[in-house]
Amino acid sequence: MEKKTTTKTKKATATKSTKSTATKTAKTTKVAKAKDVEITKRILFVASEAQPFCATGGLADVCGSLPKEIRKKDPSIDIRTIIPLYSNIPNCFRKDFKFIGHIYVTLSWRKEYAGVFEYDYEGIKYYFIDNEKYFKRDGGEYGYFDDAERFAFFARSVLEILPVIDFFPDIMHVNDWQSALIPTYLKTSEWNDERYSKIKTILTIHNIIFQGRYGKQILTDVLGIDQKYDSLLDCDGDVNILKAAIMTCDKFTTVSPTYAEEIKYPEYGHGLSSIVKANEHKLTGILNGLDYDFYNPETDKVIYNNYSVADKTNRAKNKEILQKEMGLEVNPDKPIVAFVSRMSVYKGFDLIKSCIERLIEELDIQFVGVGSGEREYEDFFRYLNNKYPGKAHISLGFSLEIGKKIYSAADIYVMPSLTEPCGLSQIIASRYGVVPIVRETGGLKDTIRDFGCLGGGNGYTFTNAVVGDLEYSIRRAVEDYRDKEGWAEKVNTVMNIDFSWKNTAAKYIETYNEI
Numbered sequence: 097m098e099k100k101t102t103t104k105t106k107k108a109t110a111t112k113s114t115k116s117t118a119t120k121t122a123k124t125t126k127v128a129k130a131k132d133v134e135i136t137k138r139i140l141f142v143a144s145e146a147q148p149f150c151a152t153g154g155l156a157d158v159c160g161s162l163p164k165e166i167r168k169k170d171p172s173i174d175i176r177t178i179i180p181l182y183s184n185i186p187n188c189f190r191k192d193f194k195f196i197g198h199i200y201v202t203l204s205w206r207k208e209y210a211g212v213f214e215y216d217y218e219g220i221k222y223y224f225i226d227n228e229k230y231f232k233r234d235g236g237e238y239g240y241f242d243d244a245e246r247f248a249f250f251a252r253s254v255l256e257i258l259p260v261i262d263f264f265p266d267i268m269h270v271n272d273w274q275s276a277l278i279p280t281y282l283k284t285s286e287w288n289d290e291r292y293s294k295i296k297t298i299l300t301i302h303n304i305i306f307q308g309r310y311g312k313q314i315l316t317d318v319l320g321i322d323q324k325y326d327s328l329l330d331c332d333g334d335v336n337i338l339k340a341a342i343m344t345c346d347k348f349t350t351v352s353p354t355y356a357e358e359i360k361y362p363e364y365g366h367g368l369s370s371i372v373k374a375n376e377h378k379l380t381g382i383l384n385g386l387d388y389d390f391y392n393p394e395t396d397k398v399i400y401n402n403y404s405v406a407d408k409t410n411r412a413k414n415k416e417i418l419q420k421e422m423g424l425e426v427n428p429d430k431p432i433v434a435f436v437s438r439m440s441v442y443k444g445f446d447l448i449k450s451c452i453e454r455l456i457e458e459l460d461i462q463f464v465g466v467g468s469g470e471r472e473y474e475d476f477f478r479y480l481n482n483k484y485p486g487k488a489h490i491s492l493g494f495s496l497e498i499g500k501k502i503y504s505a506a507d508i509y510v511m512p513s514l515t516e517p518c519g520l521s522q523i524i525a526s527r528y529g530v531v532p533i534v535r536e537t538g539g540l541k542d543t544i545r546d547f548g549c550l551g552g553g554n555g556y557t558f559t560n561a562v563v564g565d566l567e568y569s570i571r572r573a574v575e576d577y578r579d580k581e582g583w584a585e586k587v588n589t590v591m592n593i594d595f596s597w598k599n600t601a602a603k604y605i606e607t608y609n610e611i
């Protein structure tokens with residue numbers, strides 16, 4: 097929605113939502129004022145998605161909960177979040193957005209309108225950058241031919257709008273390539289205002305696969321960065337936004353300690369391992385936490401029936417309902433093996449694809465899942481649904497609602513990722529009582545230990561990304577499932593592990609303090 101006025105206090109309702117999710121409720125809460133607590137640090141958290149406003153994956157979960165947890169842990173940190181005003185942000189929120197003002201942003205030869213709205217939610221002040229040309233799109237948040245331009249615009253707007261929102265942060269905390277131009281712009285543009293030169297930056301890499309990699313022509317023509325910075329952004333002959341951010345930020349983090357190690361090696365660095373290695377003195381791995389309010393089987397309104405570790409009677413009912421809804425044989429003794437995931441080669445779908453038919457036939461399991469992704473896997477799951485009615489049901493198209501219903505009813509969770517920066521699904525699955533099977537990589541290795549480990553474990557793990565090892569792990573889990581008492585104990589163990597943000601928020605605060 098473009099406003100042609102600079103009146104800062106003017107109220108306006110943001111562009112009407114095109115999608116609205118019944119599960120989302122608008123809850124406005126007052127943000128603690130500076131006068132209540134003495135503010136010791138100002139942080140602007142910049143992201144391309146954040147729950148509950150817009151989400152395509154785990155990034156939104158983390159960006160929606162981390163600032164809130166940091167604020168909870170240390171109320172003297174004034175942390176605010178800024179994201180694009182996508183048209184799919186539900187109207188239940190945007191009807192209460194307050195228009196603050198607008199500017200015109202220079203992006204190479206372009207001059208683009210950038211409006212800013214604010215909204216207080218769960219103790220955090222949110223800002224939304226408005227430009228309909230870039231963010232009013234029908235197909236979701238990303239995947240457009242002009243994504244480089246859209247997010248270059250976003251990064252520049254966030255920087256240039258600081259005087260309008262009257263908030264010059266000590267630290268800007270950016271996330272993934274979509275906001276990663278911020279540290280680079282701070283270092284490569286002329287800022288005739290010393291408040292800009294004081295800003296420090298932290299970059300969090302949620303997944304190094306996504307780098308914002310484009311042809312050389314965008315450097316001056318789209319990003320508006322002087323040719324003399326060519327080598328800063330260059331990576332193997334392309335412009336690489338994430339690479340430049342690793343070089344220009346003050347610190348960077350990734351979402352688990354193991355992944356922080358892995359990305360220093362070519363197998364996991366996706367072309368950036370040498371850059372990561374050269375900057376390792378600035379790198380820390382901090383394990384993500386989970387929003388324990390949003391993902392809580394005791395209170396979750398989306399699942400069929402609520403339950404707790406102490407009383408899982410309703411969990412059994414959920415299984416029965418899920419079996420009915422998915423057209424599976426209703427039978428409490430059949431183990432439901434499940435996934436809730438983007439269907440990508442990196443999530444290990446080749447491994448699943450290679451053994452699942454054999455397992456359905458030999459082990460008499462039920463296989464359910466939800467997600468969308470690469471064509472090859474979607475086609476395979478259509479075939480599987482047809483071949484095994486009553487035994488397999490994969491819903492195509494991502495739906496958090498179906499995902500949560502699956503978590504609240506299934507028995508065994510499969511996550512054989514080839515690479516996994518942190519992974520939240522194994523944590524959500526655990527919280528809802530689905531016993532995870534994971535490959536030992538990244539955050540999966542940092543969160544799940546095999547039941548056979550010295551001192552006990554909280555799932556099934558395997559080392560090598562080979563079909564035989566996944567298949568063996570599923571067979572182990574299904575065999576253990578037949579032992580009712582032993583299995584109930586395992587479910588209790590996985591549900592009792594604490595993956596909340598408590599420790600994580602403290603680690604981020606430590607990192608902010610180190611800067």
Ligand code: GLC
Pocket residue numbers: 153154155158302303351384516517518519520539
């Ligand atoms: C990305 C990663 C995932 C991580 C999430 C949140 O989606 O692929 O592993 O949990 O970001 O940091």
